[in-house]
Amino acid sequence: MNLPGLLGLFCGVAVVLAGLLATYFLWVDPQKKNRWLGLLFLAIALRVGKSIGYFILYEVAAPWVALGYVGLASTGPLLWVYVRMQTGQAPLRASLLHGLLPLVGAISIWAADGAYASDWYQLTTLLLLGYLVATALRWWKSRSADRAYYWEGQVLLGTGIVWVAYVIQHLSDTMQGYAWGAAVAALPLYGLMVRMARQGRVQPKRTPKAETVPADVLQKVRAALETEQGYLQRHLTLSQFAASIRIPAYRVTQAIQQAYGGTFPEAINALRVREAQHRLTEDPKAFIKMEVLAQEVGFNSPSAFYAAFKKETGSTPKAYQKAKLQTQSPATLPTS
Known part of the structure; x- marks a missing residue:
C-alpha cells in the first residue's frame, strides 16, 4: 500500500x-x-x-x-x-x-x-x-x-x-x-x-440492575467527599478522585448518581455550595469576601461560584446571607 x-x-x-x-x-x-x-x-x-x-x-x-x-x-x-x-x-x-x-x-x-x-x-x-x-x-x-x-x-x-x-x-x-x-x-x-x-466518559448503556453499587463502594465515596471534604480540593476531576480512592471511574460515577442523583461535577457543586451556605450563616454579621469564600470552598473562579450558588439556591451569596440575617431573631444575633 x-x-x-x-x-x-x-x-x-x-x-x-x-x-x-x-x-x-x-x-x-x-x-x-x-x-x-x-x-x-x-x-x-x-x-x-x-x-x-x-x-x-x-x-x-x-x-x-x-x-x-x-x-x-x-x-x-x-x-x-x-x-x-x-x-x-x-x-x-x-x-x-x-x-x-x-x-x-x-x-x-x-x-x-x-x-x-x-x-x-x-x-x-x-x-x-x-x-x-x-x-x-x-x-x-x-x-x-x-x-x-x-x-x-x-x-x-x-x-x-x-x-x-x-x-x-x-x-x-x-x-x-x-x-x-x-x-x-x-x-x-x-x-x-x-x-x-x-476518563470513563464513554460507558455502555446499562439496565437498572447493572447500576447497583456495592455498599462499601458507596460508603467510601461518600466518606471521601463529605467526611474528608474532598470537594474542597480545587481542580478536582473524576479521574483524579477515582484514583485517590482506588475505585474505577465508572463505579464512582454510579455511586455519585445513586448517592446524590446527579453527575460528579453536579455533586461537587452541590457540596461546595452547601459548605458556602454554612459559612455564610455561621456568623450572619461577619463580613465575608465572596472571592475568598469561592476559593476556600473549592471553586476556581468567582463566576463559577456565583453560577453554581444561584443554581442551587435560586439567589446570589450576598442575597442569601442577607435573607438569613433578616430571619434571625434578635435574641440569636450576636451582640456587639
Missing part, C-alpha cells in the same frame, strides 16, 4: 470512530450538553472525510464537497456552544444565526458545482480561528475545578490542532502534503477518544 493509501486508512479509521462517538453522545449519553460534543466530532469527521476523498479519489463530487464544508463551518459554532454549556450557560438564541454560514456556503458550493469551493473553505478556515480565540477566552475566564476544566482545554487544543491541519492543506502545493494535513487533523480525534476512554 502506498503512502496516500496508508494515510487514507489512518484518517478513515479516525472518521469512523468519530462517527460512532457522535452517535453515542447524540443518542445514548444521558447528559444533553454532551450532544454538542457529539455534533463537534461529527463536524470534524465530515471535514476530514472530504479530505480523504480528495487524496484517494483525486476528484470529489460537489455534494460531498458541500457536506465537508458544512463540517468545517459548523466546527467553530459547535465548539463555542459546547464550552458555553460546560460553563453552565445556556446557548443564546442568537447562536442559531451561526448556522446560516454552513447552510449558505454549502448551497453555494453545490449550486456552482464546486466552482467557488476553495474560496469558501479558505474564508471559513480563517473564521474558525476567530471562534477558537473567542472560545479560548471564555474557557480561560470561566475555568473552575468544579467541572471538567482540563477536559474542555483538551477539546479546545484538539480543535486548534485540527485548524492547523486545515491551514497546512491550504498552503500545500502537492497532494501528498494535503494528505499529511488530513492525517494531522485525524490525530486529535484519536487523542480525544483515548482520553475519553481513560
